[in-house]
Amino acid sequence: xxxxxxxxxxxxxxxxxxxxxxxLAAAVATVAARTRDPVRQAVxxxxxxxxxxxxxLLVQAPDVALSQLAVGAAxxxxxxxxxxxAIRRRAAQETEAPDSGKNPEGGRGSGGxx
Amino acid sequence: xxxxxxxxxxxxxALLFAAGYVVACLELPxxxxxxxxxxxxxxxxxxxxxxxxxxxxxxxxxxxxDTLGEEFVLFTAALGAVLLLRRxxxxxxxxxxxxxxxxxxxxxxxxxxxxxxxTGVYVVAHGQLTPxxxxxGGVVLATGLHLAYxxxxxxxxRRVRPRAVLEVAEAxxxxxxxxxxxxxxxRAGSFLENVLPLGTFGALASGGQVPVLNAAVGLEVASALVxxxxxxxxxxxxxxx
Numbered sequence: 001x002x003x004x005x006x007x008x009x010x011x012x013x014x015x016x017x018x019x020x021x022x023x024l025a026a027a028v029a030t031v032a033a034r035t036r037d038p039v040r041q042a043v044x045x046x047x048x049x050x051x052x053x054x055x056x057l058l059v060q061a062p063d064v065a066l067s068q069l070a071v072g073a074a075x076x077x078x079x080x081x082x083x084x085x086a087i088r089r090r091a092a093q094e095t096e097a098p099d100s101g102k103n104p105e106g107g108r109g110s111g112g113x114x
Numbered sequence: 115x116x117x118x119x120x121x122x123x124x125x126x127x128a129l130l131f132a133a134g135y136v137v138a139c140l141e142l143p144x145x146x147x148x149x150x151x152x153x154x155x156x157x158x159x160x161x162x163x164x165x166x167x168x169x170x171x172x173x174x175x176x177x178x179x180d181t182l183g184e185e186f187v188l189f190t191a192a193l194g195a196v197l198l199l200r201r202x203x204x205x206x207x208x209x210x211x212x213x214x215x216x217x218x219x220x221x222x223x224x225x226x227x228x229x230x231x232x233t234g235v236y237v238v239a240h241g242q243l244t245p246x247x248x249x250x251g252g253v254v255l256a257t258g259l260h261l262a263y264x265x266x267x268x269x270x271x272r273r274v275r276p277r278a279v280l281e282v283a284e285a286x287x288x289x290x291x292x293x294x295x296x297x298x299x300x301r302a303g304s305f306l307e308n309v310l311p312l313g314t315f316g317a318l319a320s321g322g323q324v325p326v327l328n329a330a331v332g333l334e335v336a337s338a339l340v341x342x343x344x345x346x347x348x349x350x351x352x353x354x355x
Contacts, residue, residue, distance in 0.1 A: 015145045059145065062245035063169040066237070070253035075339065078257075082346040093354060 014058065021055035038084050042077040049073030164312045165321035166243045173247070174324045174331075178306040182291055185331060189288045192338035196281075199345035201353055210351045212267040223265020230258030238332035242321035248328040252335025259340060268351055277344050284337035290330040294323060 011019075028051050032044040049072025056065035115123075143149045153168075160171035173181050201207065234255035241247025263271040298307035313320035 012144070012146065018145060063167075063247065063250065066246055066250040067253070070250060070257065074257050075253065075343075078260075078343070079346055082343075082350040086346075086350040089350065090354075 018055065018058045021051065021058050025051045025055055038080055042080040042084075045080070046073050046077040049076065161315070163308070163321060163324075164315040165324050166316050167241065167245065167247070169245070170241045170247050170324055170328065171321065174241075174327045175308065175322065178295070178327065181327070181331070182295060182306070185288055185291055185334060188335065188338055189284065192284065192342050195342045196345050199349050201348075205353045207352050208354050210268050212269070215265065215267070220265045223261045227258065227261045227265065230261060231255060234258055234332075234336070238328055239318065239325065241328035241332075242324040243316065243318070248331025248333075249335050251328075252332040253339060255332070255336040256339035256343065260343065263347075268347070271347075275340050275344065277341060280337040280340050284334055284341060287330045287332075287334035287337065291327060291334070294327060294330070298323075 025048065028044065028048045032041060032048050035041040035044050049068060052072060053065040053069040056062075056068055156172055156176070157168050159176055160166075160168040163171055163175050165171035165175065234251045236251070237246035237254055238248055238251030241251070259275055260271065262274045295306040298309055299305045301307075301309045308322035310322045310326065312322045319325070
């Protein structure tokens with residue numbers, strides 16, 4: 001990626017964009033690793049999936065970018081959100097909270113964000 | 115190991131990795147340069163098989179056997195997830211009450227659902243021509259179907275995705291890939307050898323059995339993801355312990 005820089009030539013725009021995307025991906029991935037709340041983490045992971053798919057597109061791998069966009073930005077966050085919802089619902093049932101199982105749209109709004 | 119020791123180990127490993135990564139990146143050939151030893155061979159082979167999308171040619175023709183393995187990885191993973199998420203004896207099902215949906219969300223979902231499904235089929239069907247193929251299109255189909263849940267509610271989603279049918283479809287599609295390989299073995303002497311006419315370069319019917327294998331993978335991936343998501347959604351909405 002920095003090969004052109006190493007040989008002393010002017011880096012072409014594609015390399016600059018790719019380098020920016022790499023740095024951005026590393027930054028978002030660090031944020032994802034440092035986020036402790038699973039719900040917030042699902043949203044950050046979705047953003048990371050988007051950034052990674054842009055990076056793959058910039059290094060001319062559109063097939064991989066499509067897979068990354070679908071799996072990383074949509075399916076993975078959705079599975080995390082559904083898991084969190086199932087666990088919270090059970091925890092609420094065990095403590096017999098008044099709103100147990102009566103909020104079917106709770107997972108839906110956040111699922112749309114992914 | 116104490117917390118301080120763990121942090122020290124992390125920083126040592128991170129610095130080592132960062133140094134190695136930088137050194138490796140400095141030796142990379144520049145992006146978009148003329149030096150593509152693997153790409154040139156793959157493109158020549160793809161052109162010879164009249165497959166416009168070289169990536170699909172590699173995945174479904176030159177290295178079709180690897181893709182068969184990947185397909186069965188997904189199949190096994192989906193099987194395991196469904197097995198783990200099944201309803202156990204001490205759990206019972208309660209019908210979730212329909213939630214309120216904003217009219218705008220309902221409209222957007224209703225308009226987008228057919229568009230997304232057509233896009234998914236398009237991506238699967240054009241795998242031999244443009245970026246995409248069975249896996250990507252299958253994921254688009256599976257996620258697109260869940261717009262029914264966003265736009266309406268859970269009961270509508272259950273009607274648009276017959277789970278029992280999709281479980282069978284997943285297995286049949288995974289088997290179809292292996293069967294196509296066996297047909298190649300019997301008819302042409304090696305596993306997954308192409309037995310179909312190669313067709314016209316750039317046409318929808320081109321690339322021999324690449325589009326057929328893409329269709330099988332598309333059906334398998336779409337069914338597997340819908341079935342896995344159904345297991346997760348049931349656990350999140352319906353099943354109570």
